[in-house]
Amino acid sequence: MEPQRIDAPLTRSATFLVLSVTDKPDAIKTIRSTLASISGLSKNVAFRDLGASFACTVGIGDDVWDRVTGLPRPAELHPFPVVKGATHTAVSTPGDLLFHIRSERRDLCFEFERQLMDLLGDAVSVVDETVGFRYFDVRDLLGFVDGTANPVGPVVHDSVLVAAEDSTSAGGSYVVVQKYVHDLKSWRTLPAEKQEAIIGRTKLENIELSDASSGQQSHKSLATIEDENGVEHDILRDNMPFGSPASGEFGTYFIGYSRRLWVIEKMLERMFIGEPPGLHDRILNFSTPLTGTTFFAPSASLLRSLDSN
Ligand code: HEM
Known part of the structure; x- marks a missing residue:
C-alpha cells in the first residue's frame, strides 16, 4: 500500500479546501474519477517547479465514504464530535472532501486548485477555503513556534498510518481540521510569561517548560496523550496561520493526522473540558474554532483504484 504524501514537509504556503458533495446525478462518478487521477494532477503541477515541494493530500468524510469508495469503512471513522466544555465548545461542521494542498509557492497551490475545481465542476460545493502562509520561523499568529513536537523520521509513519490493526484501511490516516480565529487584541495584553505558561514553551527560544504538578495545565501538557x-501517542500537525489585518481576521488552521482518531479526540476533550475538568486549555480564551471536521485520507493506491472498482 502506497500512502499519500502525508509526511510532506511544512511549506511556505498551503490551501485547505473543504467541499461538500452535491446531489447532481453524476456527482459521485465525477468525484471518483477525479480522486483516481489526483496523483497525475499533482505530478503535472509539481513538475513545473520540482524545488517547490508540491503535495496534495485528500481526505474523505464519514457521510460519503461508502458512496465514494464502495470499500470497507476505516474502523474509527465517524463525524467530528461536538466537544462541549463549561466555557468553550468545539463545534462540528459539514464537509465531505478535504484537499490539503501545499507548496513553497503560492502559485502552484493556486494552479492545482484551479485544475481540481475544473474537474470537479458541479459535483461539489465549497464549504470552506483557507489560504495559509508561513509566518517567520514557523510561528502561529500568537507568536509561538508551532509544530516543534511533531514526530520526525522513521517514527512518522508509525504515528500517522493505519497498519495491521485495520488491514483494509492500511496506509491511510485520520485527519481532523479546525479553523480557529484569535482575539489578538486580548492576547497581546498578556505579558510574555503568561502567554508562555498557557502554551508550555518559551516564546523567543521555544524551550519546553515543565508540566504543572497539579491544577491548570499548559496547552502542550493537555495535548500530550498517554494510553x-x-x-505516548504523537500526531502530525501541519497548522498554518491565515488572516487579513485589514478585516481584523487572525487565525490558525489546525490540521492533525493520526493513525488513531481517538488520540486527537482525547486531545480535544482535554483542551475543551479540561484536565481536571473545568480547567480548560487557556489558549481557548483567545482562540475560537469556527469549524471542526473529520476525514480519512486513504492510501494513494486506494485513490487510484477508484476509477475501476
Ligand atoms: C503543541 C499552538 C490547537 C495539538 C503546540 C505548540 C503550539 C501550539 C505553539 C507548541 C509547539 C509545538 O510542539 O508545536 C496551537 C494553536 C492552536 C492549537 C495556536 C489553535 C488555536 C491544537 C489542537 C490540537 C493541538 C486543536 C489537537 C487536537 C497539539 C499537540 C502539541 C501541540 C499534540 C504537542 C504537544 C507536545 O509537546 O507533545 N500547539 N495549537 N493543538 N499542540 Fe497545539
Whole structure:
C-alpha cells in the first residue's frame, strides 16, 4: 500500500479546501474519477517547479465514504464530535472532501486548485477555503513556534498510518481540521510569561517548560496523550496561520493526522473540558474554532483504484 504524501514537509504556503458533495446525478462518478487521477494532477503541477515541494493530500468524510469508495469503512471513522466544555465548545461542521494542498509557492497551490475545481465542476460545493502562509520561523499568529513536537523520521509513519490493526484501511490516516480565529487584541495584553505558561514553551527560544504538578495545565501538557500502558501517542500537525489585518481576521488552521482518531479526540476533550475538568486549555480564551471536521485520507493506491472498482 502506497500512502499519500502525508509526511510532506511544512511549506511556505498551503490551501485547505473543504467541499461538500452535491446531489447532481453524476456527482459521485465525477468525484471518483477525479480522486483516481489526483496523483497525475499533482505530478503535472509539481513538475513545473520540482524545488517547490508540491503535495496534495485528500481526505474523505464519514457521510460519503461508502458512496465514494464502495470499500470497507476505516474502523474509527465517524463525524467530528461536538466537544462541549463549561466555557468553550468545539463545534462540528459539514464537509465531505478535504484537499490539503501545499507548496513553497503560492502559485502552484493556486494552479492545482484551479485544475481540481475544473474537474470537479458541479459535483461539489465549497464549504470552506483557507489560504495559509508561513509566518517567520514557523510561528502561529500568537507568536509561538508551532509544530516543534511533531514526530520526525522513521517514527512518522508509525504515528500517522493505519497498519495491521485495520488491514483494509492500511496506509491511510485520520485527519481532523479546525479553523480557529484569535482575539489578538486580548492576547497581546498578556505579558510574555503568561502567554508562555498557557502554551508550555518559551516564546523567543521555544524551550519546553515543565508540566504543572497539579491544577491548570499548559496547552502542550493537555495535548500530550498517554494510553493506559503509559505509551505516548504523537500526531502530525501541519497548522498554518491565515488572516487579513485589514478585516481584523487572525487565525490558525489546525490540521492533525493520526493513525488513531481517538488520540486527537482525547486531545480535544482535554483542551475543551479540561484536565481536571473545568480547567480548560487557556489558549481557548483567545482562540475560537469556527469549524471542526473529520476525514480519512486513504492510501494513494486506494485513490487510484477508484476509477475501476
Ligand atoms: C503543541 C499552538 C490547537 C495539538 C503546540 C505548540 C503550539 C501550539 C505553539 C507548541 C509547539 C509545538 O510542539 O508545536 C496551537 C494553536 C492552536 C492549537 C495556536 C489553535 C488555536 C491544537 C489542537 C490540537 C493541538 C486543536 C489537537 C487536537 C497539539 C499537540 C502539541 C501541540 C499534540 C504537542 C504537544 C507536545 O509537546 O507533545 N500547539 N495549537 N493543538 N499542540 Fe497545539
